[in-house]
Amino acid sequence: MSRLLEVRDLTHSYLTRTGEEVEALRKVSLEVGAGEFVAIVGHNGSGKSTLAKHLNALLLPSTGVVFVDGLDTSVPENLWEVRQRVGMVFQNPDNQLVATTVEEDVAFGPENLGVPSAEIRKRVDEALAVVEMSEFATRPPHNLSGGQKQRVAIAGVLAMRPKCIVLDEPTAMLDPKGRQEVLRTVQRLNAEESMTVVWITHFMNEAAQADRVLVMQEGRIAIEGSPRQVFSRVEELKELHLDVPQVTELAFLLNKAGLPVSPELLCEEELVSILVDKLAG
Amino acid sequence: MLDGITLGQYVPTESPIHNLDPRTKIISSVLLIVVLFLVEGFQGYLLIGLGILGIIAAARLPLGFVLKGLRPLRLILLITLLLHLFMTEGREIARLGPLVVTYEGFNKGVLMTLRLGLLVLATSLLTLTTSPIRLTDGLEDLLNPFKRVGLPAHELAMMMTIALRFIPTLFEETEKIMKAQKARGADFESGKLSQRAKNLVPLLVPLFVSAFRRADELAIAMEARCYRGGEGRTKLHTLQMTRADYLAILLLTAGVIVIAVVF
Ligand SMILES: Nc1ncnc2c1ncn2[C@@H]1O[C@H](COP(=O)(O)OP(=O)(O)O)[C@@H](O)[C@H]1O
Ligand SMILES: [Mg+2]
Numbered sequence: 001m002s003r004l005l006e007v008r009d010l011t012h013s014y015l016t017r018t019g020e021e022v023e024a025l026r027k028v029s030l031e032v033g034a035g036e037f038v039a040i041v042g043h044n045g046s047g048k049s050t051l052a053k054h055l056n057a058l059l060l061p062s063t064g065v066v067f068v069d070g071l072d073t074s075v076p077e078n079l080w081e082v083r084q085r086v087g088m089v090f091q092n093p094d095n096q097l098v099a100t101t102v103e104e105d106v107a108f109g110p111e112n113l114g115v116p117s118a119e120i121r122k123r124v125d126e127a128l129a130v131v132e133m134s135e136f137a138t139r140p141p142h143n144l145s146g147g148q149k150q151r152v153a154i155a156g157v158l159a160m161r162p163k164c165i166v167l168d169e170p171t172a173m174l175d176p177k178g179r180q181e182v183l184r185t186v187q188r189l190n191a192e193e194s195m196t197v198v199w200i201t202h203f204m205n206e207a208a209q210a211d212r213v214l215v216m217q218e219g220r221i222a223i224e225g226s227p228r229q230v231f232s233r234v235e236e237l238k239e240l241h242l243d244v245p246q247v248t249e250l251a252f253l254l255n256k257a258g259l260p261v262s263p264e265l266l267c268e269e270e271l272v273s274i275l276v277d278k279l280a281g
Numbered sequence: 282m283l284d285g286i287t288l289g290q291y292v293p294t295e296s297p298i299h300n301l302d303p304r305t306k307i308i309s310s311v312l313l314i315v316v317l318f319l320v321e322g323f324q325g326y327l328l329i330g331l332g333i334l335g336i337i338a339a340a341r342l343p344l345g346f347v348l349k350g351l352r353p354l355r356l357i358l359l360i361t362l363l364l365h366l367f368m369t370e371g372r373e374i375a376r377l378g379p380l381v382v383t384y385e386g387f388n389k390g391v392l393m394t395l396r397l398g399l400l401v402l403a404t405s406l407l408t409l410t411t412s413p414i415r416l417t418d419g420l421e422d423l424l425n426p427f428k429r430v431g432l433p434a435h436e437l438a439m440m441m442t443i444a445l446r447f448i449p450t451l452f453e454e455t456e457k458i459m460k461a462q463k464a465r466g467a468d469f470e471s472g473k474l475s476q477r478a479k480n481l482v483p484l485l486v487p488l489f490v491s492a493f494r495r496a497d498e499l500a501i502a503m504e505a506r507c508y509r510g511g512e513g514r515t516k517l518h519t520l521q522m523t524r525a526d527y528l529a530i531l532l533l534t535a536g537v538i539v540i541a542v543v544f
Contacts, residue, residue: 058505080507088505095495096502100413100445107517112507120517142449156506 004164004196005032005055005086010064011219012050024050026219027064034163035194037187039207039227042216043241048200051216052168055198056086069163084113087157089167093149093174094142102144102152103128103137109160120159127155130193131185147178151185158189164196165189171201183209204231204243208266215240228264247271291412297525298340298410303419305526306407309533313403316537317396325544326395332536333402340410350405351398358394365390413445414518422520435511443499451492458487 012025024047032038040048053059054066057073069085071078087109090096099105103124110120128134131151141149150170157165167186171179183206189195199210207213213230215223217240223230231237231248238244244252251265259278265271293299298306313329320326337347351358369386376382408416421438428434459469462483469480 056505058501080509083505083507088502090498090502092495092498094450095498098446098499098503099442104414104517108503108508109506111515111517112509114513114515117515117517117519120515124517140449141446142453160506 002034003031004034004036004069005030005198006065006067007031007051007054008065008067010051010054010066011062012047012054012059013062014050024219025054028219028221030214030221032164032196032198034196035190037190037197037199037209037211038214039210039212040198040200040214040216041202041204041207041242042222043202046216047219048216049168050219052088052166052198052200055164055166056088057082058088080113084160085162086164086166087160087162089150089153089157089165089170091169091172093146093153096153097141097149097156100140101138102133102141105141105152106155106159109156113160123159123161124155127158128152130158130189131155145178146174147181150174150178150182154182154185154189162195164198166198166200168200169202170199171203171206179203179206204245208245208248215242227266231266232263234263290409292342292346292409293412294341296339296341296410298336298406300525301410301529302520302522302526303411303415304423304520304522305529306411307416307419307423308530310404310407312533312537314400316541317400317403319541320544321392322544323392325540326392326399328540328544329399330395333399333406336406340406342409347402347405347409350409351401354397354401358397361397362390362394365393414442415520417441417445418516418518418520435514439511447495450495451488454491455484455488458484 007028007030010025010028011023013021013023016022028047028051030051040051042048050059054061054073055068057066057068057079060074066073068078068082071082071085073079073082097105098108106124106127107120110123115123124137125134128137131154133148133151133155136144136148136152141152144152153170154165154167165186170182170186174182186195186197186199187209190197197210199206201207208227208231210227213223213225213227214221215230215237222240223233223236231244232252234244234249234252245266247265247268247270248263251261251271252263254261255263261271261274265274313333317326317329320329334344337344366382366386367380369383369389371383371385373381374384374387411419417438420441421434424432424434424437459467463469467480467483469477469484471477472480
């Protein structure tokens with residue numbers, strides 16, 4: 001797998017209005033391969049958004065470096081290339097849609113890139129088809145549901161033909177149905193188009209769907225590994241005030257009680273079938 | 282509270298007027314406004330009124346709907362009429378206690394009310410038959426030549442688009458906050474004007490705070506999507522003047538000149 005994102009020893013300090021420095025990231029290093037689905041979890045203020053904004057040069061490192069597809073984000077000439085390659089979807093679905101119709105909004109990115117009209121048309125239609133919003137093309141965005149708005153936002157990013165999508169808590173303001181819609185859409189993009197995905201969330205069941213999970217704590221990456229590895233570290237996660245998927249916690253407790261159940265379970269069916277086997281045997 | 286405002290709301294139907302280039306319609310509206318200020322007589326207004334009726338018919342707009350757009354302005358129209366009716370010096374034709382209606386006042390009042398009404402109708406025709414996107418695109422293009430004298434044409438159009446995009450969102454939010462404050466006993470409808478204005482504070486403060494937060498987030502989202510002003514920007518929908526557009530402008534200009542000269 002070729003390396004798409006590379007973050008090395010990244011620190012970032014914000015300067016507050018009172019002149020104090022807030023260190024939001026402390027020596028973060030991270031690599032994301034092309035086609036990978038990485039989830040980032042961590043409680044409020046742990047630096048997730050700050051890290052996300054470094055991945056498409058909305059923020060620049062105080063020290064350290066960030067490479068996107070081999071391009072150094074701190075080099076001014078690379079700015080637009082970087083932003084075209086890494087698309088961002090934000091938390092509030094209302095505050096990232098710019099235009100008065102869905103198709104005009106999806107066209108916003110390619111318009112900024114100076115893509116010719118006919119090509120924009122093609123990209124808009126394709127992107128809307130991918131997120132299954134074609135029938136809403138000429139509607140105003142304000143009376144769509146939250147999940148639909150987020151899918152439009154994803155289409156807007158896709159129309160720029162990025163290599164990676166970074167989604168910063170895209171489901172935080174959605175109802176369960178909307179959450180499902182958005183997660184499915186992004187999973188499909190990842191599976192079918194090998195889109196690289198960085199998915200920030202505080203829903204652990206969403207993070208469990210990723211190839212790799214990073215747990216952030218006070219500006220550092222505290223735990224890193226496959227969802228199974230990460231969520232089996234139940235006690236550490238509890239110390240960081242993070243939840244563990246229910247099944248994993250149950251498996252963990254069973255394991256601790258002496259049952260031969262692996263504490264790395266993520267899906268209910270798996271646990272049920274193991275327990276059924278045990279009871280039958 | 283905010284429903285029922287039909288003035289100038291885009292009506293998406295198919296018609297030759299809808300299909301005209303937005304620039305044609307903007308220029309036409311300006312022409313109509315100019316001629317309304319040049320003409321001072323009933324016959325002239327009658328002709329312009331007929332012309333506007335013709336356009337409404339060609340645009341396949343229901344007349345009742347278009348006229349209903351005047352309703353929010355009925356008070357202003359009435360005041361205009363009454364002011365001129367009673368405040369103009371001249372030959373007395375009727376007397377209501379201390380108030381004197383003059384012949385000149387009657388004439389002027391009716392004319393001014395007509396002018397104002399036609400003015401509103403002419404401009405609302407523009408927005409009734411042109412989608413907000415096409416309208417802003419048209420404005421941006423027409424203002425483009427003035428860039429050289431420092432007019433930020435693209436920025437103005439972008440501001441209009443964003444305003445149009447966020448007006449419904451902010452309305453929704455206003456209603457939500459109002460409901461929440463009402464549930465806590467706030468009263469927006471009764472009391473003296475000064476008291477009512479004071480009661481609006483707990484509505485306006487959260488609304489402004491949230492609007493600024495929205496602006497901040499939107500700016501970041503726009504930047505993330507490579508927005509860097511109008512330079513080098515292309516458009517999904519390009520504007521195209523057709524023969525119908527040139528013909529429409531030509532006809533209207535001719536009509537306007539005739540009316541302005543004759544009346
Ligand atoms: N614009 C800013 N100015 C000052 N401090 C900030 C700013 N944005 C974030 N911070 C601080 O940086 C830290 C990390 O914030 P953030 O990256 O938003 O965390 P998360 O997304 O994980 O909630 C927090 O302590 C936050 O208060
Ligand atoms: Mg955040």
